[in-house]
Amino acid sequence: MDDIIETASPPSPAAHGAPAPAPAMPEESPLAMPAQKLYRFDAATERRPFARKMRAPWLSRLVTFGGGLALTVWGGYEMYRVIDVGGITFLKWALLxxxxANFSWIALSFSASIVGFLHLLFARPKPPEPPEKLNSRTAVIMPIYNEAPSRVFGALQAIHEDLEATGHGAGFDWFMLSDSTDPDVWIAEERALIALRQRLGPRARIYYRHRARNVARKAGNVGDFVARWGGAYDQMVVLDADSLMTGQAIVALAAAMEADPDAGIIQTLPLIINRNTLFARVQQFAARIYGPVIADGLSCWMGRDGNYWGHNAIIRTKAFAAHCGLPHLKGKPPFGGHILSHDFVEAALMRRAGYSVYMLPSLPGSYEECPPSLIDVAARDRRWCQGNLQHIRVLPAKGLALATRQHFVTGIMAYVASPLWLAQLLIGIVIVLQASYIRPEYFSKEFALFPTWPRFDAERSLELFIVTMAVLLAPKLFGLIVALFDGPTRRGAGGAIRLLFSTLFEVLMSALLAPIMMMVHAGHVLHILFGFDTGWEPQRRDDGSVPFKSIMRRHRDHVILGVISLVAALLISPSLAAWMSPTIAGLILAILLSWGTGLKSVGMAFRRIGLLTTPEERAPPPIATRANALSEELASEGFDKADGLRVLHADPHFCAAHQAFLPPAPHHARGDIAPERAMAIAKLGEARTIEEASAWIQRKERAALMHDRALIAVLVRLPAESSAGE
Incomplete structure (x- = not known):
């Protein structure tokens, strides 16, 4: 077999009468991208902005942080008065x-939403005007990882067509950056690329690069592109696999970057679209109605000290290469290794270098999708949780802006808040249980005939609970008011009455789902604190329901905890059961909620009666309609499910193109034997037909074969069927 491998020569395109395929990627234009040092930074090296002074939005920050602090101090004082009845014990101090910690989190969100609410009502920013001319070169990049090729290539074609219609297409090149580890998906991506090039014609500069080893995940994928091809482009627009952006939005970002030499990253506010399950529709509605208020408040206070969410944004390429190379953190995962939530850190390093990072929340035409079920959100959040907790090690980095550190704290608290909330609930239960059943073991320091029993000021406690709920729900109310006053949004949501009912239903669903997510996030945090690393699995982006057995297995502990909590609360005090009823109800109903909200049929029923609708759903953006149609067309051609080995065997023209796309073969030292390649060689030697080869060669072995031109040459010479008598 070794002799066969050595003498096999890959077929050339000319041998099949076909022209040589266009190269997968353009000529390289390298940029140095050194890894940055987090804990060493010389302020004298910071770039001086062209603008004389970057004015910080002090008024917005004063209202946001000053208001949040004042509200927290008031809430803390009221809570102290609630527990300061009959003396304060250790458990009461812990409860305080x-x-x-939890109240300060929601108080800050409340203050920021006030800023966004007032800004949208009285000073709503206008979208930027389209430019007459662009002088820069922009790369539009879409990193992908084991996605359905019909979806991502359909979306890319729709975006490309929409941008070409603006008349500015000459300044943009397009790149699909694949980190796919499934060899059949890899082959499907290449077939989709060839089909896309044929549809768009030879003038379309559509490129594709597949990495054999996906080092450092998405950050490594983008970094590899910048280091090898980034020198040819002034800036790059980064998309996610579920992103859609109109041509006008991309052109506006490029124009904004050209007009502002201080800008390093400009972020858009993506709206959620294309969602059909009830769970996803609730998220879609909430993001559309409440999201603008929250995002506008965030944009107001952070000014040019902003953040980056990893997609639907434009980045100055040379600044990114010079200052945003991510270091490896010392130690092993989950807290060591490569940085998972790279976007926050890249924004921090860009800002540290003297470039601005800011958001354009009023720019229309930026879209994304969200996971279709509670199970899918939990899987995604596990990876996000690890990435944000990893930022604890980045938080003390030198030279970071104060606002940047606040972004890190916000991301960390998004997950740490859940175990803190759970601990608050448990301590409250223990205190009530202690007062009802357990003989106290603590006495006041002064002489007393009776022990100090743990008691609360019930009336003040109720008042504080009402205020806490008001602070928690206020951003939703602000978003509702803004939507009611905005004619297109109000009509797009089905009118004022449907908008009100949709909001009430969303609030109810959020209240029921909150305790489930509390337990999920608390589990994620504990899992990571105990040293378990998360994997990197592709997100499920369709609207298919999760098998009921999987839902039961995932949520059975939540249901058991809910039942135990209900029984315990009733035994301790009926008033405690009433106080905990929203949490208990969410946990007991966890399986039914997760199953029901993950069904497409339930979500579509709400759509038919006009609830949870958004303007983008009633009048879909043309680019979304076009992308969906193209995705269905590609899927119908069988790109997503084809067997890669059979495709290489059956289509010599594609086989030649695939080999042309491969990088030069790496040098193999004697004795350096890759197990997957060795197994592929052995199985190819035993296989008498392509049927046997396809059945025997496993996933990692397929990947090794598809990277090896000599093994491909052996594969294509296998007969399709066994000869007679064998």
């Missing part, structure tokens, strides 16, 4: 500290 946990309350302050």
């Amino acid at each position: 500290v946990l309350f302050l």
Whole structure:
């Protein structure tokens, strides 16, 4: 077999009468991208902005942080008065500290939403005007990882067509950056690329690069592109696999970057579209109605010290290469290794270098999707949780702006808040249980005939609970008011009455789902704190329901905890059961909620009666309609499910193109034997037909074969069927 491998020569395109395929990628234009040092930074090296002074939005920050602090101090004082009845015990102090941590979190969100609410009502920013001319060169890149090729290539074609219609297409090149580890998906991506080039014609500069080893995941994928091809482009627009952006939006980002030499990253506010399950429709509605208020408040206070969410944004390429190379953190995962939530850190390093990072929340035409079920969100959040907790090690980095550190704290608290909330609930239960059943073991320091029993000021406690709920729900109310006053949004949501009912239903669903997510996030945090690393699985982006057995297995502990909590609360105090009823109800109904909200049929029923609708759903953006049609067309041609080995065997023209796309073969030292390649060689030697080869060669062995021109030459010479008598 070794002799066969050595003498096999790959077929050339000319041998099949076909022209040589266009190269997968353009000529390389390297940029140095050194890894940055987090804990060493010389402020004298910071770039001086062209603008004389970057004015910080002090008024917005004063209202946001000053208001949040004032509200937290008031809430802490009221909570102290609630527990300061009959003396304060250790458990009461613990309850106060946990309350302050959780209340400060929602108080800050409340203050920021006030800023966004007032800004949208009285000073709503206008979208930027389209430019007459662009002088820069922009790369539009879409990193992909084991996605359905019909979806991502359909979306890319729709975006390309829409941008060409603006008349500015000459300044843009398009790149699909694949980190796919499934060899059949890899082959499907290449077939989709060839089909896309044929549809768009030879003038379309559509490129594709597949990495054999996906080092450092998405950050490594983008970094590899910048280091090898980034020198040819002034800036790059980064898309996710579920992103859609109109041509006008991309052109506006490029024009904004050209007009602002201080800008390093400009982020858009993507709207959620294309969602059909009830769970996803609830998220879609909430993001559309409440999201603008929250995002506008965030944009107001952070100014040019903003953040980056990893997609639907434009980045100055040379600045990114010079200052945003991510270091490896010392130690092993989950807290060591490569940085998972790279976007926050890249924004921090860009800002540290003296470039601005800011958001254009009023720019229309930026879209994304969200996971279709609670199970899918939990899987995604596990990876996000690890990435944000990893930022604890980045938080003390030198030279970071104060606002940047706040972004890190916000991301960390998004997940740490859940175990803090759970601990607050448990301590509250223990205190009530202690007062009802357990003989106290603590006495006041002064002489007393009776022990100090743990008691609360019930009336003040109720008032504080009402205020807490008001602070928690206020951003939703602000978003509703803005939507009611905005004619297109109000009509797009089905009118004022349907908008009100949709909001009430969303609030109810959020209240029921919140305790489930509390337990999920608390589990993620504990899992990571105990040293378990998360994997990197592709997100499920369709609207298919999760098998009921999987839902039961995932949520059975939540249901058991809910039942135990209900029984315990009733035994301790009926008033405690009433106080905990929203949490208990969400946990007991966890399986039914997760199953029901993950069904497409339930979501579509709400759509038919006009609830949870958004303007983008009633009048879909043309680019979304076009992308969906193209995706269906590609899927119908069988790109997503084809067997890669059979495709290489059956289509010599594609086989030649695939080999032309491969990088030069790496040098193999004697004795350096890759197990997957060795197994592929052995199985190819035993296989008498392509049927046997396809059945025997496993996933990793397929990948090794598809990277090896000599093994491909052996594969294509296998007969399709066994000869007679064999």
